[in-house]
Amino acid sequence: MVSITPWEQPVMPKLKRHTIASLLAKGVRIDGRKLEQFRPVDITPGYIERAEGSALVKIGNTMVVAGVKMDLAEPFPDTPNEGILVVNAEFMPIASPYIEPGPPDENAIELARIIDRSLREMRVIPLDKLVIEPGKIVWRIYVDVYVLNHDGNVTDAAMLAAMAALMAARMPGLVKEGDEYKVDRTRYVGLLPVNHRVVSVTISKIENRLVVDPNYEEETIADVRLFIAVSEDGRIAGLQKMGTGALTLAEIDKAINIAINLSKYLLNVLEEKVGKYRAELEKVFAEKKEIVIGGVPHTTSEVVVEGQPVESSVEGVGTVAVENEGGKSREE
Amino acid sequence: MTAARLQKLEGKIVLPGEPLATIEEFLPEEGVYVDNGVIRAAIYGKVRIDSRNKRIRVEPIKATLKIPRRGEIYYGFVSGIIREDLALIKLVFDSQMERLSGTFTGVLHLSQASDRRIESVYQVIRLGDFVRVQVVNEHPLLLSIKQPQLGVVAAFCSNCGAILYRKPGIDHLVCKRCGNRELRKVSTYYMFVDRG
Amino acid sequence: MVVSGEKPTLIRKVVRDGKEVLVRHDGRLVDQMRPIRIEVGVLSNADGSALVEYGGTRVIAAVYGPKEAMPKYMSLPDRAILRCRYHMAPFSTAERKTPALTRREVELSKVLREALEPVVLTELFPRAMIDVFVEVIQSDGGTRTAAITAASLALADAGVPLKDLVAGVAVGKVDGVLVLDLDEIEDNYAEADMPVAMAPSLNQVVLLQMNGVLTLEEFHAALQLARKGILEIYRLQKEALRRKYAEVKVEG
Numbered sequence: 192m193v194s195i196t197p198w199e200q201p202v203m204p205k206l207k208r209h210t211i212a213s214l215l216a217k218g219v220r221i222d223g224r225k226l227e228q229f230r231p232v233d234i235t236p237g238y239i240e241r242a243e244g245s246a247l248v249k250i251g252n253t254m255v256v257a258g259v260k261m262d263l264a265e266p267f268p269d270t271p272n273e274g275i276l277v278v279n280a281e282f283m284p285i286a287s288p289y290i291e292p293g294p295p296d297e298n299a300i301e302l303a304r305i306i307d308r309s310l311r312e313m314r315v316i317p318l319d320k321l322v323i324e325p326g327k328i329v330w331r332i333y334v335d336v337y338v339l340n341h342d343g344n345v346t347d348a349a350m351l352a353a354m355a356a357l358m359a360a361r362m363p364g365l366v367k368e369g370d371e372y373k374v375d376r377t378r379y380v381g382l383l384p385v386n387h388r389v390v391s392v393t394i395s396k397i398e399n400r401l402v403v404d405p406n407y408e409e410e411t412i413a414d415v416r417l418f419i420a421v422s423e424d425g426r427i428a429g430l431q432k433m434g435t436g437a438l439t440l441a442e443i444d445k446a447i448n449i450a451i452n453l454s455k456y457l458l459n460v461l462e463e464k465v466g467k468y469r470a471e472l473e474k475v476f477a478e479k480k481e482i483v484i485g486g487v488p489h490t491t492s493e494v495v496v497e498g499q500p501v502e503s504s505v506e507g508v509g510t511v512a513v514e515n516e517g518g519k520s521r522e523e
Numbered sequence: 524m525t526a527a528r529l530q531k532l533e534g535k536i537v538l539p540g541e542p543l544a545t546i547e548e549f550l551p552e553e554g555v556y557v558d559n560g561v562i563r564a565a566i567y568g569k570v571r572i573d574s575r576n577k578r579i580r581v582e583p584i585k586a587t588l589k590i591p592r593r594g595e596i597y598y599g600f601v602s603g604i605i606r607e608d609l610a611l612i613k614l615v616f617d618s619q620m621e622r623l624s625g626t627f628t629g630v631l632h633l634s635q636a637s638d639r640r641i642e643s644v645y646q647v648i649r650l651g652d653f654v655r656v657q658v659v660n661e662h663p664l665l666l667s668i669k670q671p672q673l674g675v676v677a678a679f680c681s682n683c684g685a686i687l688y689r690k691p692g693i694d695h696l697v698c699k700r701c702g703n704r705e706l707r708k709v710s711t712y713y714m715f716v717d718r719g
Numbered sequence: 720m721v722v723s724g725e726k727p728t729l730i731r732k733v734v735r736d737g738k739e740v741l742v743r744h745d746g747r748l749v750d751q752m753r754p755i756r757i758e759v760g761v762l763s764n765a766d767g768s769a770l771v772e773y774g775g776t777r778v779i780a781a782v783y784g785p786k787e788a789m790p791k792y793m794s795l796p797d798r799a800i801l802r803c804r805y806h807m808a809p810f811s812t813a814e815r816k817t818p819a820l821t822r823r824e825v826e827l828s829k830v831l832r833e834a835l836e837p838v839v840l841t842e843l844f845p846r847a848m849i850d851v852f853v854e855v856i857q858s859d860g861g862t863r864t865a866a867i868t869a870a871s872l873a874l875a876d877a878g879v880p881l882k883d884l885v886a887g888v889a890v891g892k893v894d895g896v897l898v899l900d901l902d903e904i905e906d907n908y909a910e911a912d913m914p915v916a917m918a919p920s921l922n923q924v925v926l927l928q929m930n931g932v933l934t935l936e937e938f939h940a941a942l943q944l945a946r947k948g949i950l951e952i953y954r955l956q957k958e959a960l961r962r963k964y965a966e967v968k969v970e971g
Contacts, residue, residue, distance in 0.1 A: 206653065206677055206714065239857050240775060242810040252763040256856065258810020279818055284804065285781035285852045287764050288625065292804050292852065294819065335809040335818065339779065339854070340762045376813050536964060538957050539838075539875055540883030540920035556840060556882060558921065565840055565880035567960050584964050588766075588878050590785055590844060624766045624877075625786020625848070662845060 194297055196435065208412045212398040222406060227449055229404045232457065234351065234464040236359040244360025244383060246465065248352040250404060252342035254286075257334060257352035259360040259383070263323070263372055264331040274321025274329040278307035280336040280349060287341040287407075301433070302346060306336065306353050309420035309429030315387045316357060323365065328372055330362075332383070343406040346418050350391035351457060355465045358385050361472065361482065379482040382472055388423040390457040392450035396436060401446055403453060417446050421454035533572045537564040537581060544579060554581030589623045591658045597666075598676070599629070601652045607643040608633035612656060612666055629656070629664035637708050638669050647708035653677035655710045674710035681705060688717035726908050730894040741896055744904060752888065752900040752948050757868075757959035759876050767877025769959075771869035773888075774902060775859030780869035782877040785847035799844035803832035805866055807855040813903075827863050834867050834887070834916050834926035840880040849879060860903040861889045867916045867926055872956055876963065884956050885925055887916030888948035890941040892933060897941050899948045911937075915945035919953040 211221050218226060230251030239245035244259035264275055280303035284292040295303070310316065321330035334356060336349045360383035364375030395405045395413035405413055414436030420429035427447065432438065438446070475482060532543060541564045543555065549572070551557055556565045564570070568583040591597060591614060599614035614627045636647045647668070648654060652675045656666040668674045678687040680698035687696035687705060695704040697717070730749070733742045741749050753774025762768040765781035772778075788794035805827040809815050820828075835851060851873065853866040864887030871885035891901045891909040898905060906912055911931025917924050933941060 209715075239777075239808075239810055241813065241857050241859065245810060254762070256808075258808065260810050260815035262815060279809065281818060283806075283852070283854055284850070285762060285765060285768070285779060285854055288622070288783050292806075333809065333815050335815075337808055337854070340764050342763060536961065538884065538960055539881040540918065542920070554880065556880070558882065563882070563920070565882065566878055567875055567964065583878050585876070585878055588785060590847070623786065624784045625789070627787045628791075 192297075207408060208398070211409060211412060212400075215397060215400040215402070220402065221408065224404075226400060226402045227453065229453070229456065230406070232351070232460050234355050234460060236355055236465045236468040242356075243363060243379075244356045244358070246352050246355030246359055248348045248355065250344055250348045250351075251406060252340055253338075253344055253348050254340040255336060255338050255345065255348040255352045257336045257349070257356035259356045260333045260335070261360075261363060261383075262331050262333075262374060263328055266322070266326060266329045270318075271326035272322055273318040274316075275331040276307070276311060276316055276318060276334070277331065278303045278310065278334045278336070278353065280306065280338070282338045282341065282345075285340075286338045290341065301431070302349055303336065305346070305418055305420075305429060305431045306334070306350055309350065309389050309391065310334075310353065310357070313387050313389050313420075313422050313426075313428040315354070315385060315389055317384050317386050320384050323372060332357075332360075341407065343408075343410040344393060344404045346393045346416075347391050347404065347457070350389070350420065351461065354389055355461060357383060358388070358461075358465045358469050359472075364481070377484060379476075379484065380480070381476050382469065385469075387428075388458055388461060389420050389428045390454050390461060391418055391420040391429070392453045392457065393418045394446040394449055395434075396438065396442065401442065401449060403449065417443065419447060419450035421451055423458055425451055425454075427451075529572065529574065532570050532579075535570045536567070536584070537570055538567045539563075539565055543570060543581075549577050549579035552578050552580035554583065555579060589617050589621070591627050591629065591661065591664055593658050593661055595658050596673075597623075597627075597656055597658065599626075599654060599656060601648050601650050601654060602628065604644055604648075604650060607645070610636075610644045610648055612654060614656070627664060629658070629666040631656070631666045631668065635659065635665070635667035635669055646706060648675060649678065649681060649705070649707070651679050652707065653714075655712050668708055668710070672711045674708040676710050676712045677714045678705070678707050686715050688715045689713045690717050727904070728894070729905055729908060730896050730898070743893070743898060745902065749896055749898045750944060750947065752951065753902065755952060755955055757872065757955050759872055759959050759963040765873070765877075767873040767875065767879070769869045769872035769876060771865045771872070773859075773861050773865045773900060775857060776855075776861050776865050776902075777857040778853055778855050778862060778865045778869050780851065780853045780866065780873040782849065782851055782870075782873040782879065784849040784877075785844040785879065786850075788846060788848035794846040794848065797845055798841040799839075799847040799849050801832050801835055801839060801841070801849050801851060803828050803835065803851045803853075803870070805831050805853050805855070805863065807858060807862070811855050811858040827866070830863065830926060830928065831866055831870060834885060835870060835874070837923065837925050838871065838882045838885055838918050839874060840882065843880055849874075858903070860901050860906040861914070863926075864888050864914050864916060868952055868956065872959065875960060883918035883920045883923075884953060885916050885918055886949045886952040886956055887914060887926055888945055888952060889914040890945045890948070892931065892937060892941070897937060897944055899944050911941075913938075913941055913945070915942065915949065917946065917949045919950055 233249045235247040238247035239258050242258035247256045280299050282290045284290050334353050361379035362381045364378040364380050366375045395416045397413050415434040418431040422428045542561050544562045551562045554566045564581045568581040596618035597614040598616040599612045602613040603611040610631045655676050659665045659667045682703045683701045685700040729744045756772040758770040761770045767782040770779050809818050851870050855862045867887040889901050891912040893905045893909050911933045913929040916926035
């Protein structure tokens with residue numbers, strides 16, 4: 192597969208370019224925001240109860256959900272003392288009229304990889320703590336990022352969702368049967384260790400102005416975008432220049448300053464919404480050591496007449512009353 | 524049908540599948556369908572009854588589907604000129620500049636391209652032009668740019684690709700970047716006007 | 720789940736309010752559905768969308784179109800074509816699912832499309848195409864029936880003319896007893912699992928599958944049980960659409 196200049200682009204924003212640019216010159220955005228202002232950011236941790244960790248992130252109308260799943264795997268030969276982290280991202284066809292169903296395209300793969308690098312290089316997840324038997328078996332952490340509605344700035348929403356999902360992730364139980372290890376999906380036994388918090392602020396350049404969190408129209412006419420991942424201690428954890436344009440050194444400096452400033456805002460939201468959630472979970476694990484899920488939790492408050500499976504019968508549905516709603520049916 | 528029931532029906536919010544009346548009572552129009560002699564709602568909307576002409580329809584509550592219908596105005600791009608007398612236009616927005624669900628490709632014939640006599644569609648449009656068109660036929664989708672408010676609303680320079688400007692009092696469109704001048708069938712809605 | 724090979728007891732006889740009743744592993748009665756939540760118009764980009772939850776099962780459906788069929792040869796002169804995709808997110812299941820389409824998803828995409836074909840008034844849009852995409856965000860049994868419920872709502876939300884909404888629910892035989900709206904555990908151990916979807920106002924079945932074995936008597940009872948559930952879901956669907964309308968009216 193080769194990478195080709197995007198030739199079929201949504202056209203309306205191009206025509207609005209003048210309007211958008213002249214507004215930017217006055218320091219105003221097309222939706223009334225300031226240049227360095229995010230749309231409302233909301234995070235729902237634990238959105239997918241069945242995943243080990245998950246989060247739904249909304250930035251304006253942009254919606255991204257991330258889920259963390261864990262299983263056991265053989266470590267890579269060159270890192271026998273480390274667990275495995277896999278980041279995957281997809282733009283769902285439900286997210287935009289411009290997304291066709293199919294395998295991840297170059298944008299989805301790029302998105303997955305920039306998130307992966309920002310998490311990996313900061314050692315956000317201490318992979319060395321995920322080893323069960325060195326060289327033989329380790330935990331494998333999957334982070335799947337799904338874009339549900341694309342209204343611009345998917346990168347920051349996706350990064351935030353991935354980070355939040357990891358922070359909300361619980362470790363499933365582990366059982367050893369003979370020589371074999373198995374995941375016990377009926378209980379969680381603790382939190383996934385998370386060393387750092389990393390968020391990203393992607394800066395877009397539109398007509399020589401730097402803006403954050405572009406909506407879809409703005410993003411379409413941006414000449415260049417710079418993805419900047421920032422850790423909670425103010426270090427740069429990842430960079431990626433995207434788009435057909437270029438940046439001057441001064442612009443890059445300015446962009447990084449903006450990113451470091453605004454990262455504090457995103458980190459605050461993350462702490463408020465997910466940090467507290469994680470602390471609550473931590474408390475539960477400290478008290479109970481484990482959280483039991485699934486299985487067959489039978490209601491215990493009721494008197495069980497027969498513990499054994501009941502006789503085969505169709506009597507259970509004898510009382511079904513069928514009313515016909517919405518007019519006459521065909522047969523009648 | 525009793526007058527009371529009829530009165531209750533008018534303006535009622537209905538959902539797909541809901542039985543409204545029989546074909547003996549009304550002539551079904553938009554937003555309804557007939558199943559076994561029963562007129563039912565096909566969309567969610569308000570029942571509208573024309574009791575004089577015995578017609579019934581359901582008026583959509585949300586914006587209607589954006590499917591090109593005869594007489595409607597759309598915006599689109601010239602996506603191909605297949606012959607001297609035929610151009611293809613990809614419709615992308617409705618008259619309110621609202622995005623369509625997808626695109627629809629229509630055909631513009633020389634005879635619908637100008638109220639003057641012209642030899643080639645190249646005299647009125649070029650590839651990539653943004654045009655305001657009217658639907659003259661649905662199947663096949665035929666378009667017209669004859670009227671003054673129809674035609675090119677944004678054009679790009681054939682030489683350098685920059686936006687072309689309309690200058691009051693000048694027939695041609697002018698490129699500010701390379702000075703090129705080009706002819707188009709310009710709509711009164713043309714977006715880029717240079718008054719300076 | 721840890722596969723221990725031992726089948727848990729899923730239905731028990733208990734005394735509830737002085738009466739002996741059959742109760743399922745999660746406390747439901749045999750003819751009781753899980754809590755159902757429906758929300759219409761959840762995605763800003765789609766022409767129509769809906770989120771549907773059956774207990775722990777959560778799906779989002781989106782509709783784009785009707786639009787020009789692409790590529791152009793993929794069109795019919797007398798009607799619109801439907802393009803459906805049923806897909807499960809990797810994190811939706813107990814074990815991570817591969818993001819690529821599985822054979823199961825390919826089959827269900829077809830089953831979903833063929834459940835919608837009878838109700839969509841495709842003849843109104845010759846040469847056009849209507850996209851219906853369903854994403855299973857979380858799976859706990861009954862995803863295909865939740866998918867069809869959501870898909871028909873998304874179509875209605877998009878304003879696509881429909882003969883009727885479609886509502887679906889699974890019935891099955893668990894521990895020898897017919898039950899409504901199976902969750903994943905019940906589904907795993909069911910002797911039979913039968914998803915059904917209907918256009919309720921027209922009293923027509925548009926989706927019917929069965930995995931397992933039932934006697935003729937059981938089948939009839941199962942279908943009646945499904946119909947009962949479907950009518951209840953149908954009521955909730957209509958309620959959700961009306962609620963959406965109320966919001967629009969306030970905004971306008």
